[in-house]
Amino acid sequence: EIVLTQSPGTLSLxxxxxxxxxxxxxxxxxxxxLTWYQQKPGQAPSLLIYGASRRATGIPDRFSGSGSxxxxxxxxxxxxxxxxxxxHCQQYGGSPSFTFGQGTKLEIK
Amino acid sequence: QVQLQESGPGLVKPSETLSLTCNVSGGSVSxxxxxxxxxxxxxxxxxxxxxxxxxxxxxxxxPSLKSRLTISVDTSKNQFSLKLSSVTAADTAVxxxxxxxxxxxxxxFDYWGQGSLVTVSS
Numbered sequence: 242e243i244v245l246t247q248s249p250g251t252l253s254l255x256x257x258x259x260x261x262x263x264x265x266x267x268x269x270x271x272x273x274x275l276t277w278y279q280q281k282p283g284q285a286p287s288l289l290i291y292g293a294s295r296r297a298t299g300i301p302d303r304f305s306g307s308g309s310x311x312x313x314x315x316x317x318x319x320x321x322x323x324x325x326x327x328x329h330c331q332q333y334g335g336s337p338s339f340t341f342g343q344g345t346k347l348e349i350k
Numbered sequence: 351q352v353q354l355q356e357s358g359p360g361l362v363k364p365s366e367t368l369s370l371t372c373n374v375s376g377g378s379v380s381x382x383x384x385x386x387x388x389x390x391x392x393x394x395x396x397x398x399x400x401x402x403x404x405x406x407x408x409x410x411x412x413p414s415l416k417s418r419l420t421i422s423v424d425t426s427k428n429q430f431s432l433k434l435s436s437v438t439a440a441d442t443a444v445x446x447x448x449x450x451x452x453x454x455x456x457x458x459f460d461y462w463g464q465g466s467l468v469t470v471s472s
Binding site (some may be wrong): 273274276278284285286287289291292295297329331333338339340341342343344 | 396397447459460
């Protein structure tokens with residue numbers, strides 16, 4: 242099973258700042274299968290980035306994803322108040338395995 | 351717009367079977383480009399994939415749950431279901447149904463239900 246480790250666990254920033262979130266895999270992951278989700282309190286996760294770098298429909302361009310192999314990054318270029326949430330990375334490692342990272346909480350400083 | 355909605359008991363006794371149903375609207379559970387999935391999140395913890403069903407009969411299960419798990423589809427009602435037997439307190443979680451989109455080589459859970467909290471307690 243591929244383990245995803247997200248860092249930091251909590252990131253404290255102010256609106257307008259740049260956020261960089263990391264997702265590291267225990268084995269190489271195909272970029273086609275690396276996905277990021279945003280989860281706000283009391284809500285289901287929502288699709289943010291898929292294929293490591295492709296924004297889902299309706300996602301603002303301040304969100305970007307990058308990386309390959311074992312290291313992937315989610316960047317939010319300029320934080321808006323609505324961006325403070327928990328972010329999860331997820332991978333598909335071949336049937337039947339889907340795994341998620343433990344999440345990064347992005348909080349207002 | 352695709353919408354998914356979970357339903358089922360919020361409280362299950364230890365050793366009994368947890369049963370949830372996901373009603374799908376705005377799309378068909380018989381569609382070939384999608385897997386229909388269950389994912390759970392224990393309180394304050396991360397997400398865990400439970401399993402998928404595809405084309406109404408092909409299932410993939412998390413190996414850690416496989417011996418207790420059944421996922422099925424009812425195409426006449428456009429819904430799919432989860433049964434998890436012999437539950438313990440460790441199965442207490444918010445259970446989400448979700449659509450796994452496998453189109454264009456990019457696999458992603460693109461639509462999610464709102465979630466259903468299931469507590470295992472006597």
